[in-house]
Amino acid sequence: MLTLERLSKTYVGGNVALKDVSLTLKPGEIVAMVGGSGCGKTTLLRLVAGLDAPTQGSVAVDEAIITAPNEAIGLIFQEPRLLPWLTVADNIAFGLSGLAKDEQKARVDFALHRVGLDGYNDRWPRQLSGGQAQRVAISRALAPEPKVLLLDEPFSALDAFTRASLHEHLLALWEAKRPTLLIVTHDVEEAVALADRVIVMQPHPGRIFAEIAIDSDRPRDPLSDEFLALKRRILKALDGSLAEARAATAKTDQPAAAAWW
Amino acid sequence: MSDAEAVQSRSQTPTDARRGSPRSALFGNLGVGLLLPLTLALGWELAVSAGLSNGRLVPPPSRIWLTLVDLWKTGDLLKHILATLGRVGAGFALGALAGTILGAISGAVPIFRRLTDPLFQGLRSVPSIAWVPLFILWFGIFEAPKVTLIAVGVFFPVYLGVMGAIQSVDRKLIEVGRMFRLGRTEMMRRILLPAILPSWAIALRSGLGLGFMFVVAAEFMGASEGLGYLLVDGQQLGKPDQIVAAIIVFAMLGKLWDGILVAVTAPLLAWQDTARAEL
Numbered sequence: 389m390l391t392l393e394r395l396s397k398t399y400v401g402g403n404v405a406l407k408d409v410s411l412t413l414k415p416g417e418i419v420a421m422v423g424g425s426g427c428g429k430t431t432l433l434r435l436v437a438g439l440d441a442p443t444q445g446s447v448a449v450d451e452a453i454i455t456a457p458n459e460a461i462g463l464i465f466q467e468p469r470l471l472p473w474l475t476v477a478d479n480i481a482f483g484l485s486g487l488a489k490d491e492q493k494a495r496v497d498f499a500l501h502r503v504g505l506d507g508y509n510d511r512w513p514r515q516l517s518g519g520q521a522q523r524v525a526i527s528r529a530l531a532p533e534p535k536v537l538l539l540d541e542p543f544s545a546l547d548a549f550t551r552a553s554l555h556e557h558l559l560a561l562w563e564a565k566r567p568t569l570l571i572v573t574h575d576v577e578e579a580v581a582l583a584d585r586v587i588v589m590q591p592h593p594g595r596i597f598a599e600i601a602i603d604s605d606r607p608r609d610p611l612s613d614e615f616l617a618l619k620r621r622i623l624k625a626l627d628g629s630l631a632e633a634r635a636a637t638a639k640t641d642q643p644a645a646a647a648w649w
Numbered sequence: 650m651s652d653a654e655a656v657q658s659r660s661q662t663p664t665d666a667r668r669g670s671p672r673s674a675l676f677g678n679l680g681v682g683l684l685l686p687l688t689l690a691l692g693w694e695l696a697v698s699a700g701l702s703n704g705r706l707v708p709p710p711s712r713i714w715l716t717l718v719d720l721w722k723t724g725d726l727l728k729h730i731l732a733t734l735g736r737v738g739a740g741f742a743l744g745a746l747a748g749t750i751l752g753a754i755s756g757a758v759p760i761f762r763r764l765t766d767p768l769f770q771g772l773r774s775v776p777s778i779a780w781v782p783l784f785i786l787w788f789g790i791f792e793a794p795k796v797t798l799i800a801v802g803v804f805f806p807v808y809l810g811v812m813g814a815i816q817s818v819d820r821k822l823i824e825v826g827r828m829f830r831l832g833r834t835e836m837m838r839r840i841l842l843p844a845i846l847p848s849w850a851i852a853l854r855s856g857l858g859l860g861f862m863f864v865v866a867a868e869f870m871g872a873s874e875g876l877g878y879l880l881v882d883g884q885q886l887g888k889p890d891q892i893v894a895a896i897i898v899f900a901m902l903g904k905l906w907d908g909i910l911v912a913v914t915a916p917l918l919a920w921q922d923t924a925r926a927e928l
Contacts (some may be wrong), residue, residue: 473843514922
């Protein structure tokens with residue numbers, strides 16, 4: 389379905405943000421990507437979204453190579469990024485301009501109902517709370533029914549309660565067409581709550597460090613033993629991914645320090 | 650607890666008083682602001698009627714009023730107002746259109762900006778009156794040079810405002826447009842233009858203000874009607890009351906049309922979440 393083939397990105401100036409990341413996502417699968425800062429999570433999403441071009445490797449959806457933003461792929465940013473001059477309904481319908489008016493309205497109403505914002509059609513974005521705005525952003529990205537939805541730390545700016553309810557709203561919308569989801573997050577709990585598979589990334593350069601599959605049904609009880617065990621496994625893997633990087637920097641630092649003195 | 654209550658009730662009274670105050674403060678300020686001019690006008694009126702001055706060079710308010718009424722009754726005033734408004738309208742439409750289009754292109758296309766912006770910035774610093782002889786040579790002495798001069802005056806603030814606004818559109822919103830695969834014209838229509846509407850409205854207002862300034866310069870270059878003509882005519886025939894009357898009409902027209910422009914653009918800006926939206 390979504391295939392990343394030895395994806396690498398080196399920025400101008402030689403900073404290697406991503407090196408040889410290969411990953412295949414099945415249709416309808418939810419994959420969470422966790423990792424410390426500098427492991428290239430956001431870079432990876434921008435490459436998959438077609439906003440930036442990879443230095444090497446490729447992204448493909450159903451065999452079609454992605455080089456520019458594609459209708460098969462939706463992206464939810466860290467901030468809602470609603471267009472302030474459009475009402476909530478017009479924001480959600482932003483990607484639907486090819487459809488008939490009543491079809492647009494039906495999709496908008498359906499999405500608003502699923503995220504618990506019935507009747508918010510004519511509000512302005514400035515009248516929404518942070519959580520409401522992000523729900524509208526999720527609706528906007530899902531309204532054109534993309535095959536793949538990318539989420540770039542979409543709930544990181546929200547408090548724990550809002551985040552938990554947004555997980556439910558996201559799953560409710562996802563349920564309708566079951567697109568493939570790729571979620572980048574630094575919140576391990578979020579990864580365990582949502583994902584079928586958790587990818588732990590390693591920084592400098594960004595690579596895949598470990599992969600942890602989660603089989604249990606959603607919604608998952610965050611207090612169950614299984615949930616806590618998974619959380620611990622992922623945290624341990626994260627620690628390992630950073631330890632290797634720390635060791636590497638310590639090793640390279642020493643001769644440099646010696647030369648300095 | 651009783652302390653807290655006491656504090657609360659004590660702080661409540663001033664808050665309530667303050668809540669009611671902005672409006673009364675506004676009227677209070679307006680009243681205070683009117684005090685000085687009204688006193689001066691009344692004082693001058695009394696001084697002239699008491700025979701302390703003949704009021705020939707500085708006419709008393711009553712005479713200005715009579716002049717306005719006379720001009721209105723003969724239909725001259727309306728004729729002059731319409732002539733002036735027609736010129737401002739035509740010049741404003743041309744200047745605003747050109748300023749918007751060129752400003753938008755300059756803002757969106759860097760190569761075009763580097764090519765043309767230095768030229769426009771240079772022309773912008775030319776005083777308006779400096780154009781008059783050239784425009785008369787080029788366009789004759791009738792309406793064309795006048796409208797052109799006004800259009801030039803309106804063009805620059807609109808051009809600058811639109812160009813600056815386009816350059817400062819949030820990159821994050823442009824990325825939203827890219828995710829939805831908007832082409833160049835779609836990006837312009839659905840992201841850039843709406844985003845610059847507030848700055849555009851302000852640019853149009855300052856353009857219109859300059860239009861009213863330039864129309865006087867334009868009508869000084871030899872018009873047979875228009876408020877500027879009333880000014881020149883009043884000077885040549887020694888009628889200061891007519892000059893002051895024309896100035897007052899200018900002030901009222903400028904304020905009126907600025908108000909109309911604000912009212913017309915207000916519905917387009919209902920979405921704004923800024924201090925300006927509250928004002």
